[in-house]
Amino acid sequence: MWRMRLDSSTACLALEVRDPDLLLTRFYTLDTHTYTLQQLDLPQAKAWWQGLEDAEHGHVYVHGYGNRQMGQHKGIAAFSEAGYGKVWEAEELAFYGIAAAGILAYNPQQPELPLLALNPQTGKSTGITYTQQQAAEEVARHSQTRLGHCLYPVLYREGEVYFEQVQTFLQEQLQVQPVQALEYAETQNWLVVSFYTSGEEGKLQNELAVFDLEGKLHRKMKIASDLNGFGSDTFFIFNHKLYYILNKDILQVFQLLA
Structure with a gap:
C-alpha cells in the first residue's frame, strides 16, 4: 500500500x-x-x-x-x-x-x-x-x-528539539531508543507516536504506540520492519479512529474512545 x-x-x-x-x-x-x-x-x-x-x-x-x-x-x-x-x-x-x-x-x-x-x-x-x-x-x-476532523501526525527528525522530548518520553515509558525520526499526534484524550528503532544489518523497525494523557500505554504494535529509511504519514486519526498500515499491505483501524 x-x-x-x-x-x-x-x-x-x-x-x-x-x-x-x-x-x-x-x-x-x-x-x-x-x-x-x-x-x-x-x-x-x-x-x-x-x-x-x-x-x-x-x-x-x-x-x-x-x-x-x-x-x-x-x-x-x-x-x-x-x-x-x-x-x-x-x-x-x-x-x-x-x-x-x-x-x-x-x-x-x-x-x-x-x-x-x-x-x-x-x-x-x-x-x-x-x-x-x-x-x-x-x-x-x-x-x-x-x-x-482529521488529524495527521507531525514529523520530527533526529536533532530537533521536539524529537528529543518525545524520544525521552518513549525511553522512560517503553525502554526503547527511537532513532532518525518519529511522528506525533495528540487529541483531547490520546497521544499517538510512530517511531523507529534499529534492527539487524542497519535496518529500521517502525512501531506505533498509543498513550492516554497521563502517559499510560494502551496499545503498542510493530507496523513495519526491515526498512531502509523512515517514512511520513504512517498513521492518521479520523472520527476517533486510528488508521495505519501494517506491514505495507494491511489497513487496520483502531477505535479511540472519545
Missing part, C-alpha cells in the same frame, strides 16, 4: 496499491462508514505510470508523469468515488493542491506562470489565478477547514 488520502466531505478513503515486481498499480476507495472497498476502473497498461494525488468533492485525483526519469508529475484525472469512472482530465496541467476556489493546477512546462483554479466537477478553468505564495496560503488555509 503506497499512499492514502481522505475525502473528508464523503468520509471516503482513497488508496494507491503498487506491486513493483509486476509493475502494477491499483486504486481503491474505502467507505469509512461501511468499510466497503471498491476498485477504480483504470486501464492497467497505464496505471503503473499514475499516482494518487488527493481525494475530495466525491472524486479521486490521479496524476500521470511528464518526465518519468525525473518523476515529474503531469496530467490530472478525476475519477468518481462512486465507481462511475473518469469524470474529467486535464492532460497538460499538474496538480498542486485543493483550495476553496477549486483544484489548483500549474503548467509543468512553465512553472513560473500563475496557478489556475479548476472547477472540481468539470476540470475547467474558473478564471481565478494565484501566485506561488498565494497558492500555498490558500491550500494551507483550506486544509484546516476540510480536514478539521
Whole structure:
C-alpha cells in the first residue's frame, strides 16, 4: 500500500496499491462508514505510470508523469468515488493542491506562470489565478477547514528539539531508543507516536504506540520492519479512529474512545 488520502466531505478513503515486481498499480476507495472497498476502473497498461494525488468533492485525483526519469508529475484525472469512472482530465496541467476556489493546477512546462483554479466537477478553468505564495496560503488555509476532523501526525527528525522530548518520553515509558525520526499526534484524550528503532544489518523497525494523557500505554504494535529509511504519514486519526498500515499491505483501524 503506497499512499492514502481522505475525502473528508464523503468520509471516503482513497488508496494507491503498487506491486513493483509486476509493475502494477491499483486504486481503491474505502467507505469509512461501511468499510466497503471498491476498485477504480483504470486501464492497467497505464496505471503503473499514475499516482494518487488527493481525494475530495466525491472524486479521486490521479496524476500521470511528464518526465518519468525525473518523476515529474503531469496530467490530472478525476475519477468518481462512486465507481462511475473518469469524470474529467486535464492532460497538460499538474496538480498542486485543493483550495476553496477549486483544484489548483500549474503548467509543468512553465512553472513560473500563475496557478489556475479548476472547477472540481468539470476540470475547467474558473478564471481565478494565484501566485506561488498565494497558492500555498490558500491550500494551507483550506486544509484546516476540510480536514478539521482529521488529524495527521507531525514529523520530527533526529536533532530537533521536539524529537528529543518525545524520544525521552518513549525511553522512560517503553525502554526503547527511537532513532532518525518519529511522528506525533495528540487529541483531547490520546497521544499517538510512530517511531523507529534499529534492527539487524542497519535496518529500521517502525512501531506505533498509543498513550492516554497521563502517559499510560494502551496499545503498542510493530507496523513495519526491515526498512531502509523512515517514512511520513504512517498513521492518521479520523472520527476517533486510528488508521495505519501494517506491514505495507494491511489497513487496520483502531477505535479511540472519545
